[in-house]
Amino acid sequence: MTTTNPAPAEFASLSPRTGAELARYPVHDGEQVRAAVRDAGEAAAWWDGLGFAGRRTRLGAWKKVLVAQLDRVARVVADETGKPFDDARLEVVLAIDHLDWASSHAEKVLKRRSVSPGMLMGNQAASVGYRPLGVVGVIGPWNYPIFTPMGSIVYALAAGNTVVFKPSELTPGVGHELARTLAEAVPEVGRYPLLTVLTGFGPTGAELCRAPGIGKIAFTGSAATGRRVMSACAENLVPVLMECGGKDPLIVDGDADLDAAADAAVWGGMSNAGQTCVGVERVYVVESVAGRFLEKVRETASRLQVGGAAHEGDLGPMTMPAQTDVVRRHVVDALERGGRAVVGGAESVPAEGGGISPVVLTDVPEDSVAVTEETFGPLVVINRVPDADEAVRRANATGYGLGATVFSAKRGAELAQQLRCGMVSINGVISFAGIPALPFGGVGESGFGRIHGAEGLREFARTQSIARQRFALPIAVTSFRRTARGMSTLLGLVRTRHGR
Numbered sequence: 468m469t470t471t472n473p474a475p476a477e478f479a480s481l482s483p484r485t486g487a488e489l490a491r492y493p494v495h496d497g498e499q500v501r502a503a504v505r506d507a508g509e510a511a512a513w514w515d516g517l518g519f520a521g522r523r524t525r526l527g528a529w530k531k532v533l534v535a536q537l538d539r540v541a542r543v544v545a546d547e548t549g550k551p552f553d554d555a556r557l558e559v560v561l562a563i564d565h566l567d568w569a570s571s572h573a574e575k576v577l578k579r580r581s582v583s584p585g586m587l588m589g590n591q592a593a594s595v596g597y598r599p600l601g602v603v604g605v606i607g608p609w610n611y612p613i614f615t616p617m618g619s620i621v622y623a624l625a626a627g628n629t630v631v632f633k634p635s636e637l638t639p640g641v642g643h644e645l646a647r648t649l650a651e652a653v654p655e656v657g658r659y660p661l662l663t664v665l666t667g668f669g670p671t672g673a674e675l676c677r678a679p680g681i682g683k684i685a686f687t688g689s690a691a692t693g694r695r696v697m698s699a700c701a702e703n704l705v706p707v708l709m710e711c712g713g714k715d716p717l718i719v720d721g722d723a724d725l726d727a728a729a730d731a732a733v734w735g736g737m738s739n740a741g742q743t744c745v746g747v748e749r750v751y752v753v754e755s756v757a758g759r760f761l762e763k764v765r766e767t768a769s770r771l772q773v774g775g776a777a778h779e780g781d782l783g784p785m786t787m788p789a790q791t792d793v794v795r796r797h798v799v800d801a802l803e804r805g806g807r808a809v810v811g812g813a814e815s816v817p818a819e820g821g822g823i824s825p826v827v828l829t830d831v832p833e834d835s836v837a838v839t840e841e842t843f844g845p846l847v848v849i850n851r852v853p854d855a856d857e858a859v860r861r862a863n864a865t866g867y868g869l870g871a872t873v874f875s876a877k878r879g880a881e882l883a884q885q886l887r888c889g890m891v892s893i894n895g896v897i898s899f900a901g902i903p904a905l906p907f908g909g910v911g912e913s914g915f916g917r918i919h920g921a922e923g924l925r926e927f928a929r930t931q932s933i934a935r936q937r938f939a940l941p942i943a944v945t946s947f948r949r950t951a952r953g954m955s956t957l958l959g960l961v962r963t964r965h966g967r
């Protein structure tokens with residue numbers, strides 16, 4: 468009797484604007500995931516052997532292909548997420564800049580460096596090196612499907628690792644674009660898979676966490692999924708990097724430039740339809756300027772157009788239709804509990820998914836879900852505070868701690884340092900994400916570990932310390948041949964050096 472293998476399960480990537488099917492992708496199973504990690508492990512030895520210069524040349528070639536095909540790649544991002552085309556282009560631009568930084572700084576940051584051996588071990592030459600982990604698994608979200616995973620992918624590659632990438636099930640085509648452009652730039656990729664894309668849902672991601680040979684998992688997504696990823700990784704003690712959600716505050720001090728602050732609050736809160744991990748979700752404005760600030764926000768936000776199937780608009784539709792229910796729950800709860808609508812209201816959130824018009828609420832109780840939970844939609848809550856110190860206290864009162872913004876003429880740096888979060892922009896919004904040298908990541912429910920910058924390169928390397936004996940000391944204390952006289956000389960030295 469002959470049996471036929473069942474066709475591999477597939478899934479469709481859909482346009483959030485039209486609902487049309489864009490393409491179909493396989494759902495990779497455990498066996499395929501393990502094979503991909505195995506192959507990536509073999510490629511990692513070749514990639515490591517190329518050294519910093521060989522990798523830099525090849526990553527530079529990838530950068531050029533991405534620049535040449537920027538619009539083609541951005542089109543896939545816009546099609547799969549529903550975001551306006553120029554927003555998608557901006558995302559690709561930022562990713563290209565990070566690719567450039569990571570590949571051109573890897574050697575400086577990761578090459579072996581000498582450190583002082585100290586007084587007691589003066590006969591040693593001491594050095595610290597940063598060796599690749601082998602295969603890095605990257606699990607990505609859909610909201611910035613190029614910019615966010617590239618924050619891990621390019622830093623991991625530049626550090627000498629190969630990557631197996633599981634994009635979100637909502638943006639599998641974007642993952643394929645990354646692998647396709649890299650293969651076009653680096654001919655050896657045919658033999659040595661540097662970036663393998665595996666498509667599917669949560670279980671495919673979970674298989675990646677458990678695959679033998681995986682050196683680290685870089686996860687970006689919600690904290691709830693992050694916990695599942697951590698528990699899968701715990702089985703084999705696989706280290707994890709967690710880039711999770713946020714509830715980022717923006718503080719407007721009494722001496723702030725109100726036009727700039729209002730523009731930042733609206734862009735930070737509404738761009739990408741509010742589906743930004745470091746988007747502005749809460750604003751704390753000092754009472755003395757609150758009226759004028761609210762009016763400026765109202766003016767700007769009420770002009771924004773929501774796009775649909777036929778036109779682009781300033782905001783696209785929600786990429787994940789189910790998120791609409793979360794936004795509605797937050798808006799309705801805030802209004803029922805005494806919040807006031809400045810722009811829009813419950814009617815801005817359509818019953819059947821699609822685009823949500825901007826909603827700005829004020830005087831919302833601090834314990835309502837619109838203030839305590841990530842909304843991930845075009846809703847901004849603006850609450851008044853007596854002064855900027857109270858704003859800091861409230862900003863720090865959630866379990867999240869990803870990014871923050873401060874608008875203040877005089878106290879920007881001082882307030883920024885008091886915020887419990889990973890990144891702060893002063894008198895600008897989300898600026899830190901576009902500066903490749905600045906590490907990116909959060910604390911608490913927002914996760915741990917850092918992408919971007921020197922820390923982002925070291926995140927994908929194992930630190931290796933080497934102590935090399937240059938000559939034997941006349942007094943050997945780490946030997947069974949140790950003498951009482953040797954010990955007393957050592958103790959004398961320590962008392963002279965540290966006891967006074």
Ligand code: NAD
Nearest residue numbers: 608609634635668669672673688689692695710711712744
């Ligand atoms: P999500 O948590 O639903 O999914 C993220 C990824 O995890 C997807 O690829 C998904 O398939 C995969 N996954 C699901 N279950 C899994 C499992 N059990 N094991 C392994 N992988 C699994 O998140 P999302 O809805 O795609 O993204 C939105 C969230 O991401 C928001 O909370 C947002 O704030 C956050 N985010 C954070 C950052 C950051 O840098 N901190 C950046 C972008 C988005």
